[in-house]
Amino acid sequence: MSFVSRGFRGRRRDHDADPSRVPPGQSVTYDFPVLSAGPTPQTAIEEWTFSIVSGGTKKTWTWDEFRALPSETVTVDIHCVTRWSKLDTTWEGVAVDTLLDDVEHDAAYVLAFCDGGYTTNLPLEDVTDGKAWIAFEYDGEALDPEHGGPARLLVPHLYFWKSAKWIRGLALRDEDEPGFWETYGYHLYGDPWREQRYAGD
């Protein structure tokens, strides 16, 4: 057991938020921390594409094609495994359902892949039925590169490391293949309400 420093609480403050919206072990933040494992990618929008990869087939959208798809504005709470939660965040994005509409598959899992090499794995059912978006706007403005712009995955019901920044596609898989952090011991699923931070939780 570590030595407890008298009076230390960190940045956590008492907040007015409804406690039923704050998962166990989390604290509400009013800023938007930037966590990064690498340099911010600088992909030019003319070169940006998003792909759904399924077996040997690949369906790709350019930025203009992607932005021509129907999108929606959502307000959601987000929860980071490093213990901060941010409530009522507003995003605009294309539902993953929309992107999967014309793709024939029977995959059970997806692996999100991104500029910079980051990956994260999710069950397909956790990115469908209105649970996930490819978000390109945050708080009414174009998504800042340091927060994942031009577009990131948004899966608010899971820990935010699953909401992969700088996403470039989803690979449909039969197996649940661990992504970047999952390989090093983070939980394969990541439900904040069951506090599934690490493998074995």
Next chain:
Amino acid sequence: MKTIIVDVPDWPGHRAGQHLDVRLTAEDGYRAERQYSIASAPEEPVAITVERLDDGEVSPYLVDELRPGDGFELRGPVGGYFVWGREDGGPLLLVAGGSGIVPLRAILRHRRNTEGGAAVRLLYSSRSLDDVIYRAELDDPGDGVDVVHTLTRRQPPGWTGFARRFDATFLRELAWPREDDPLAFVCGPTSFVETVATALVGLGYRPERVKTERFGATGGR
């Protein structure tokens, strides 16, 4: 800004330029860890200088809350690269951006305590005069030490010193010439360190004699 003297049981001694990893644990187990350069020379009691960041997690506690008798966990001293001892010679070029002055001050104090050391030029960039740390001490740095300040955001009335950021031209004027084969220590925010280190190598400093230590953009780590 606060300088805290730490009483560490069985302290093994440290070298000028090293730092400590400070870890704070709250009653519910929440933990935060930060690195702080040791501000004192090896001959002096261990001290760290902490800059209070308004949105910080650890610095407001160390500056506002910590009282004599309180404790925290630390790991160290650590660091074997950004260190200076008499045997490393000189002439020394110390370039500080903001709180990057802390480990350089330890080097200066060690040099002064051990006498007859290499010649030093300290170039120190701060936003304003109020942001200059160890001001009185640096106004009287001792023999063989030249201190040049630049205040990049606000200057007091009547200020006759520099007000520009350190760039290649500035460094060419103020740094030791390459012929002296100087040893440089550059410390401060990442972008500051990269600009200065690149410029020094551009002036002909041997890359292995330009030591760098990057702090977070806000000055802490």
Next chain:
Amino acid sequence: MEPLDGNAIAGLLLDVFGAEMTNATGICANCGATGKVAELEVYLRAPGTVVRCRGCAAALMVFVTVREITCVDLRGLAQLVND
């Protein structure tokens, strides 16, 4: 969020390797660039610590501490020599 350098993880490396590692020299397995650990690019504010090559940004070392155990991935290094 600007990255730091290997100095910031001197303590972590001391725990992992049992030795002062900031003066060690690493060779990137991806592009062959060599550099002192103290001068490598370090990303600390994340679920883990990632150390990257200044030349090509490849991940050289990754450290993730979960329940007091640190997972160490050095596959990005072709070599790490502590002189």
